[in-house]
Each structure stands twice: as structure tokens, then as C-alpha cells.
Amino acid sequence: MSEPIEIVIVGGGTAGWMCASGLASLVKANICRVTLIESESIASVGVGEATLPHMKEFNDYIGINEVDMMQKTNATIKLGIEFVNWGFLGSSYIHPFGTFGEKIGGADFHQQWARVKQAGDVEPIEAFSYAIQACRKNRFEFPVDNHSEINSTYSYAYHFDAGLYAKFLRQFAEAKGLKRVEGIITDVNLHPDSGNITSVTLESGHKIVGDYFIDCSGFRSLLMGKTMQMPFEDWSQWLVCDRAFAVPSERVEILTPYTRSTAKAAGWQWRIPLQHRTGNGYVYSSQFISDDEAAHSVLKDLDAPALAEPKMLKFKAGRYKKSWHKNCIAMGLASGFLEPLESTSIYLIQVAIINLMNLFPNKNPDQALSDEFNRLVDLEYDRVRDFLILHYHLNSRDDSELWRYCRNMPVPESLQHKINVFKHRGHIDLYRYGLFAPPSWISVFLGQGLQQENVDPYAHNLSLDQIKKKLNDLSTSIKERVEIMPMHDEFLADYCPSKLG
Ligand SMILES: Cc1cc2nc3c(=O)[nH]c(=O)nc-3n(C[C@H](O)[C@H](O)[C@H](O)COP(=O)(O)OP(=O)(O)OC[C@H]3O[C@@H](n4cnc5c(N)ncnc54)[C@H](O)[C@@H]3O)c2cc1C
Structure with missing residues (x-):
């Protein structure tokens, strides 16, 4: 041997x-x-x-006990990320760990949704995502394996x-x-x-x-x-943020099962709820704001008292x-x-x-x-680079220099191609492995204001009324099922209460 x-x-x-x-x-x-x-x-x-659902696969693969890990790291559940003020001031959308509906009449769900939208009124796309509805209600339970059930259409990650x-x-x-x-x-x-x-x-x-x-x-x-x-x-011509001030704050009463990312004048602020405290940080570009202003800004936007002084981290994208x-x-x-x-x-x-x-x-x-x-x-x-740049580039904010720069900057050809084919007919590249799957792209494209101009011909296989009925049935079944889920706080208290206080 x-x-x-x-x-x-x-x-x-x-x-x-x-x-x-x-x-x-x-x-x-x-x-x-x-x-x-x-x-x-x-x-x-x-x-x-904050993590992605793949983390659970990794932990399972190497034999980590989920309850033990969550208890010892004060973990909470993450079903996605809420993006506030990204596309434009006052906007909010969630990038969920889950699908938007399923194929109808041979066409992808977002194609059918776009067809109804172009014909008049339709519920926002988030009404058709189980994960987003659970986020909006601060609820969580484990997804089921049976693919015919509506509560099988999402996965989850952790905040720890x-x-x-x-x-x-x-x-x-x-x-x-x-x-x-x-x-x-x-x-x-x-x-x-x-x-x-x-x-x-x-x-x-x-x-x-x-x-x-x-x-x-x-x-x-x-x-x-x-x-x-x-x-x-060096990719900092596209990803211009190069510093962050991180600061923990006191835990607040309701634990959201999602991360919040709020776009600000010179970057964005994260909010990550843990069982014992909330993690926060302002990720910013030093070209567009001074360090003192950024430190002041992160503290100003906390929703509970800070537990420490903000800590600065410097980095360069690439x-x-x-x-x-x-x-x-x-x-x-x-x-x-x-x-x-x-x-x-x-x-x-x-x-x-x-x-x-x-x-x-x-x-x-x-x-x-x-x-x-x-x-x-x-x-x-x-692929990760392109997806991140998309968030910055696809904006119609006119309130600060950073957003104007990002909107006007030339992006990598691979990303420009993705934007063009989505805009033209809602097409999204499918990867067998790796990040990110179509629902992720859909949530950011639509969430930041890009609508497709044409729809897939398969979306005409059914009449408009037939599609509307299917959409209505789906959003109703999601709403009804989400209402009976436990609250995220209750789930944690029952499944993995912190062992650390
Ligand atoms: C602002 C910010 C926010 C982030 N948020 C997220 C997030 O939400 N989700 C996510 O997935 N990632 C996030 N990341 C990235 C994440 O923090 C890192 O990917 C992760 O922590 C792994 O870090 P690391 O182990 O590579 O480095 P480190 O944690 O820095 O570890 C380096 C190690 O090297 C050792 N070391 C260094 N030099 C020597 C030496 N000379 N001799 C001996 N030992 C040495 C140190 O002791 C230390 O143990 C974030 C990063 C930043 C900057």
C-alpha cells in the first residue's frame, strides 16, 4: 500500500x-x-x-448533525434575500431559494406569467413563489419530498x-x-x-x-x-465596493427567515438575524463615500442598539x-x-x-x-461575477453617483448576452451544475425592472383564461398552505434552540 x-x-x-x-x-x-x-x-x-442551500448538502455529506450545528452556532433559517431599494428607491423583491410556479402548457412559468401581464393585470411574480410567501409571513417548516405538493418547491440555507x-x-x-x-x-x-x-x-x-x-x-x-x-x-471596475463596516446589534423580536440587503447611496447594508443577535454591515465603495460617513451610516440604519463598534474590512473584487x-x-x-x-x-x-x-x-x-x-x-x-454585477447594473436610481456609474458601465460580454436574451424573449441559460438557476435570474431581472418584450410561442398553447385560472389556483394554494406553517421563531424554539444563550 x-x-x-x-x-x-x-x-x-x-x-x-x-x-x-x-x-x-x-x-x-x-x-x-x-x-x-x-x-x-x-x-x-x-x-x-449567510449561506446558500448547498451548505446543507455539504454538511449532510460530511456527516454534520443539523440540530447540533444550528444550536452551537445560534443559527436561523434563510429562505432567500430581500433586496430593498435596488432597482429603484422604494422597491422590494426577494430572491428566493425556490421556484416560481411550474411549466404550463409546455411553456416555462415566467413565460405564461409574462403573457398574462402583457395582456393586462397579473399578480406580482412573487405571489407564485412558496419561498417568498413564507418569507413575507416569517414562517418556516421543512420542505417535503413529494413533488406534487406545493410545499416541496423550495430549499433552505442558514444564517449562523x-x-x-x-x-x-x-x-x-x-x-x-x-x-x-x-x-x-x-x-x-x-x-x-x-x-x-x-x-x-x-x-x-x-x-x-x-x-x-x-x-x-x-x-x-x-x-x-x-x-x-x-x-x-481585478474585477473592481464592475464590482466597485471595496470596504465594509460590520457591526452586531441586539436581537429583535421577530426573526425573519431571510437576509435583507438594502441599497444605499454608496453601497448596501446587510441584515442577518441570528438567534442571539443581528449581524449588520455596510458594504461600500470608498470612491463614493468616506469611511467616517460609512461608519455613521451603518449605525444610523440599525433596527436595535449596536453591541460593538463597527469593524472595517477592506477587499478588492477579483x-x-x-x-x-x-x-x-x-x-x-x-x-x-x-x-x-x-x-x-x-x-x-x-x-x-x-x-x-x-x-x-x-x-x-x-x-x-x-x-x-x-x-x-x-x-x-x-457566473457568480455576472450575477452580482447584474444587481448593480440593472438599476434606475438617479439619487447618487454610484448607481449612475453602475448603470452606465460596460458589463462583461457574457452578462450583456444574458440580459439581451432575457429582454428579448425571457430566455435564461440553463446550467447543469453551479450557480445560479433560472428562478434566481428571474427574480433579479424582474425585481430590478427588466421586462421581457416577447413571449415564447409555447405560451400560446392555452387560452388566456385557462392560464389565468391556473395562476389564480396556484397563488391561492400557496397562500393557504403558507398560512398554516409555524412561525420561524417557533420552529427554531422547537427544533434547535440555542445552547449558547
Ligand atoms: C464584509 C464581508 C462579508 C462577508 N459575508 C459573507 C457571507 O454572508 N456569506 C459568505 O459565504 N461569505 C461571506 N464573506 C466571506 C467569508 O467571510 C469568507 O469566505 C470565509 O469566512 C472564509 O474565510 P477564510 O477562511 O478564507 O479566511 P479567514 O477567516 O480570514 O481565515 C484565515 C486564517 O488564516 C490564518 N493565518 C493567516 N496568516 C497566517 C500565518 N502567517 N500563520 C498562521 N496562520 C495564518 C488565520 O489565523 C486564520 O485562521 C464575507 C466577507 C466579507 C469581507
Whole structure:
């Protein structure tokens, strides 16, 4: 039997501990050994409280108990994101984790909806989303598996305390035999010929050798950025926000089962309800507002007293050209960061871990495997980038410079194409894997004011009256079913009351 591969993970934030937890099954199978190095004196970023439904799949896959995780991280449920003031001042729409209706007469639901809308009056598209109606009523229960039931048409994610989640994962991974080393890495040592990383040296002088080094060192990007000198692809001409002030506030009475993102003069403010407090942050562009004004603004817009001083974080939207180079693989903030608008970072970590597990190498780096890994990671980053830019670009706000800039900026060709085909006939590109599915695009296109000009010919298979009746039946059945769901607070108190207070 061959020797297990030595994996060294640098960093113990969400990325480091998720990766360690994901690799636990390979450790058990004696395929690799994992050592994670982190330093208590270098704080992790400490934000990252909203997730996507894929997180549940990841947790289930690695064997995390949902109740235990939710109790220990003060988690709540997330059914989507409410966008306030994005398309225009006074607007509100929800990007749900669920569908809008289903095909009628061979045409996609949004095509039938558009046909009725063009012919006169129709209920807003959100009346046909179970997840959105549950959000609007602050209700939650688990979706059912039976696809003929209306309450099977959504999925859910979590809001949790990012610091507590990393702690939780650490306990989980250590219980599975992962080795943790405390210490600050001061040097990264390269092989003089191959350029591969051979070891890292700690402040104590201790050297840790490995076959592969996974860079989870956060914005420092100690291995991929600093040591490998990987070029950074800067996307800040499209995603202009480059700073955030994060601040927790006291919990308020009703826990919303969704994140709220409110567009402001120079960016947007998040609001994430947890069981013990609310997470808030103003993500802004330093080109359009001063730091003092931004700090003042985040506090002014809290709905309960602040629990700490606002903490500033700086970032630049973009990614390193490669996430896997030689024997170094970067994950999390060490590989890139777009911005937190659609809670995609933890998802991208998860994708990187799953791809690494699927393409797990032998002792010697294999270019075919790393090329494929990079192709898959790039695809995800590019799609997320386009979706995020869409939120900024598709606006008709005229009240501040940031929104005028974003509306007029040229966007990537791939996004312009998506906008054009939706505008022309409501067409949406379908991906087999990855983010984002058609309901996500529909919610943002329509929510921010873009209507399709023509409808799919299949939408004429039924008479207008037949379609109207089907729409009416659907919205009625959603409303009736949502009314009997428990309130989100009640669900949490029953299923996973905080163990931490
Ligand atoms: C404002 C903001 C809001 C965000 N909101 C969300 C969100 O809602 N949802 C989401 O999915 N993501 C969000 N993110 C992203 C999310 O925070 C990160 O993707 C996630 O926390 C992973 O971070 P990380 O583990 O890559 O880095 P970090 O958490 O920064 O961890 C880095 C680790 O490296 C260690 N380290 C660094 N240098 C050394 C060294 N020399 N020696 C030893 N150890 C070292 C540190 O000790 C630490 O353990 C947000 C990010 C920002 C900036």
C-alpha cells in the first residue's frame, strides 16, 4: 500500500476548517494525512454569516448533525434575500431559494406569467413563489419530498455566527483525527528546481513538510498570492465596493427567515438575524463615500442598539488567475473574493473542496488534474461575477453617483448576452451544475425592472383564461398552505434552540 499523501492546510478560518472536515473521509481511508496550521494571534475575518442551500448538502455529506450545528452556532433559517431599494428607491423583491410556479402548457412559468401581464393585470411574480410567501409571513417548516405538493418547491440555507461555525468545525474535524498546529508561519520554502512548496516554517523555527499545501490564509493569500506570486484578476471596475463596516446589534423580536440587503447611496447594508443577535454591515465603495460617513451610516440604519463598534474590512473584487498551481491549492479568501451580496463565498469554498476530493492527486502534482480544477473554479467565479454585477447594473436610481456609474458601465460580454436574451424573449441559460438557476435570474431581472418584450410561442398553447385560472389556483394554494406553517421563531424554539444563550 502506498504512503498517505501529506496535506498541510494553512489557516483555520471557515475555509481551513471546512476543508479539513471535508478531507476527513480521505484521512479515514488512509489516502491522506492532514495537518492544519493556524495562529490564534492572527484573527480570522470573522464575517460570513449567510449561506446558500448547498451548505446543507455539504454538511449532510460530511456527516454534520443539523440540530447540533444550528444550536452551537445560534443559527436561523434563510429562505432567500430581500433586496430593498435596488432597482429603484422604494422597491422590494426577494430572491428566493425556490421556484416560481411550474411549466404550463409546455411553456416555462415566467413565460405564461409574462403573457398574462402583457395582456393586462397579473399578480406580482412573487405571489407564485412558496419561498417568498413564507418569507413575507416569517414562517418556516421543512420542505417535503413529494413533488406534487406545493410545499416541496423550495430549499433552505442558514444564517449562523461565522466564528462559532469555525469553532464547531474545528471540534468536528479534530474528533475525526485531524491534527492542528498552533503557530505563525513566517517562511514558505520552495524547491529550487520545481518551484513546489516543500515546507512552511513557524515562528518557533519548527518546519512542517508536506506533499500539498492548501492556502486558507484569508486575504493574506500567504502561499498563492505572496509566495507563488500568482497574478490577481481585478474585477473592481464592475464590482466597485471595496470596504465594509460590520457591526452586531441586539436581537429583535421577530426573526425573519431571510437576509435583507438594502441599497444605499454608496453601497448596501446587510441584515442577518441570528438567534442571539443581528449581524449588520455596510458594504461600500470608498470612491463614493468616506469611511467616517460609512461608519455613521451603518449605525444610523440599525433596527436595535449596536453591541460593538463597527469593524472595517477592506477587499478588492477579483480572483487569483489560478486556484491550483504546482502543489499549492488556494481556497476561500486566499483564492479570491467578489463581494458578499449573494453569500457565495462559503459556497465557493465548498465547491473547491468537492472538486479537490473528486480530482484528488497522487504524490506528484498532475497538470491535467490542476487544469480541470482551475477550469471548474473559473466557471463558478465567472457566473457568480455576472450575477452580482447584474444587481448593480440593472438599476434606475438617479439619487447618487454610484448607481449612475453602475448603470452606465460596460458589463462583461457574457452578462450583456444574458440580459439581451432575457429582454428579448425571457430566455435564461440553463446550467447543469453551479450557480445560479433560472428562478434566481428571474427574480433579479424582474425585481430590478427588466421586462421581457416577447413571449415564447409555447405560451400560446392555452387560452388566456385557462392560464389565468391556473395562476389564480396556484397563488391561492400557496397562500393557504403558507398560512398554516409555524412561525420561524417557533420552529427554531422547537427544533434547535440555542445552547449558547
Ligand atoms: C464584509 C464581508 C462579508 C462577508 N459575508 C459573507 C457571507 O454572508 N456569506 C459568505 O459565504 N461569505 C461571506 N464573506 C466571506 C467569508 O467571510 C469568507 O469566505 C470565509 O469566512 C472564509 O474565510 P477564510 O477562511 O478564507 O479566511 P479567514 O477567516 O480570514 O481565515 C484565515 C486564517 O488564516 C490564518 N493565518 C493567516 N496568516 C497566517 C500565518 N502567517 N500563520 C498562521 N496562520 C495564518 C488565520 O489565523 C486564520 O485562521 C464575507 C466577507 C466579507 C469581507
